[in-house]
Amino acid sequence: MNFDDTPQEATFRAEARKWIQANAPKELEQELSQAGTGRIRLREANLLEASKKWQKKKADAGWAALSWPKDYGGRGSTPIERVIWSQEEGVYSKLGAPFLIGQGMCGPTIMAFGTDDAKKKYLPPMASGEQIWCQLFSEPSGGSDVAGLRTRAERDGNDWIVNGQKIWTSGAHYSDYGILILRTDPNVPKHKGLTMFFLSMKSPGVEIRPIKQASGQSEFNEVYFTNVRIPDSQRLGNVGDGWNVSLTTLMNERFAIGSGVATGFPEIFEYCANLMTDDGLAIDNRAVRSKLASWAVKNSGLKYTSYRTISALSKGERPGPENSIGKLVSGSMMQDIAAFALDLQGASAVVADVDQGDAGGRFQTMLLRSPSARIAGGTDEIMRNIIAERVLGLPGDIRVDKDVPFNKIPTRGRA
Ligand SMILES: Cc1cc2nc3c(=O)[nH]c(=O)nc-3n(C[C@H](O)[C@H](O)[C@H](O)COP(=O)(O)OP(=O)(O)OC[C@H]3O[C@@H](n4cnc5c(N)ncnc54)[C@H](O)[C@@H]3O)c2cc1C
Secondary structure, three states: OOOOOOHHHHHHHHHHHHHHHHHOOHHHHHHHHHOOOOOOOOOOOOHHHHHHHHHHHHHHOOOOOOOOOHHHOOOOOOHHHHHHHHHHHHHHHHHHHHHHHHHHHHHHHHHHHOOHHHHHHHHHHHHOOOOOEEEEOOEOOEOOOHHHOOOEEEEEOOEEEEEEEEEEEEOHHHOOEEEEEEEOOOOOEHHHOEEEEEEEOOOOOEEEEEOOOOOOOOOEEEEEEEEEEEEHHHEEOOOOOHHHHHHHHHHHHHHHHHOOOOOOHHHHHHHHHHOEEOOEEHHHOHHHHHHHHHHHHHHHHHHHHHHHHHHHHHOOOOOOOHHHHHHHHHHHHHHHHHHHHHHHHHHHHHOOOOOOOHHHHHHHHHHHHHHHHOOOOOOHHHHHHHHHHHHOOOOOOOOOOOOOEHHHOOOOOOO
16 A cells, blocks of 8 residues: 555645644643653643643634534544544644543544434534543443443433442543443343433532542542433433444544554663663663564554554545554553663662653653553453454354343342
């Protein structure tokens, strides 16, 4: 495949570059480019406010939620134009993090299953970043196996009454709305008794408890529901069809995560190229070079695998399982790279501080962050199952509870 821009793509790229150069918050460029994988803390500005400001500016000029229809606050761009935009947006794309779940997963789900009124009301402020959305799927007993979830919704006239708990909800603490999947019928097999809804995170009975992470940050939360009322008009899809609806969300999640994988390779290469040891520059050491060489090979593999995605997008196709490969390889690579950098730092590796730590503490943050990259959006094992079943055609995982009514599955808890 020819990876050069077509004439239309080149025009789009030039236009995007010109607008970004004229409008991007240049005062944040240096800090954003130095921000390690998984940690952005701005000294002078509040990150959420800076993110909202940049998103709104993009929306006002027609550069937000590019692939969405114009009526919903997007630009009606092709998927390949979306890729070009993110290449041009560069470090400023880090400001888009709070909107990824809304625009990458919730928006497409509302677009596919919401009423016309819901689409008109909720999609434009989601595109402009004025309203932030989160995804309430995972539960203590339903993570990889989302269909094992227990939070229930019971019908009461035109409302549903919700009780239970979600966990690992990224951004719930600053979100305005969320989409959530609930058990509406425990008498049928687990995939068949689920229904999808959306709700305001300010609804009475919603309690959000931030989870403190190893990094010291609190990016995700436990969310408790006590007799929360959701109007039936906020149902997405048919009653009992929540599993199918969630597949739309999850397919978009894998794509959103898989299309922009971070590995830590550019960071470790730059670090080794400049690190002076007792025996000279680290990059001149044979053992270091051997490690860098093997990561460089993997990095190239990831790059060309991601080109398959770009190539599929440019032909109007939906990317296939290559996103699972990218996620699987990049997560463990990032963890190895961070651990190796800390080995190189020796005793000073214990200092993780941005000002006093070696390399601004970026590898310490990367190490603390990397396990989550191997879990969020599908664990390594689930990625391997997908590759085994859908790429290699191996026999499927054994699923003994698939056809058993949910409330008859042996468990120590209650359905
Ligand atoms: C940074 C981060 C952000 C997140 N944000 C959100 C969010 O916004 N909203 C949300 O709903 N969730 C979110 N999650 C949750 C995430 O989707 C789940 O953590 C993930 O799906 C795994 O589920 P679990 O943690 O319950 O682990 P489990 O599913 O309990 O898995 C435990 C272990 O068993 C293995 N395992 C499970 N099933 C199989 C199998 N069939 N074959 C082989 N091995 C298996 C897993 O690989 C894992 O090692 C987030 C997680 C992280 C880390």
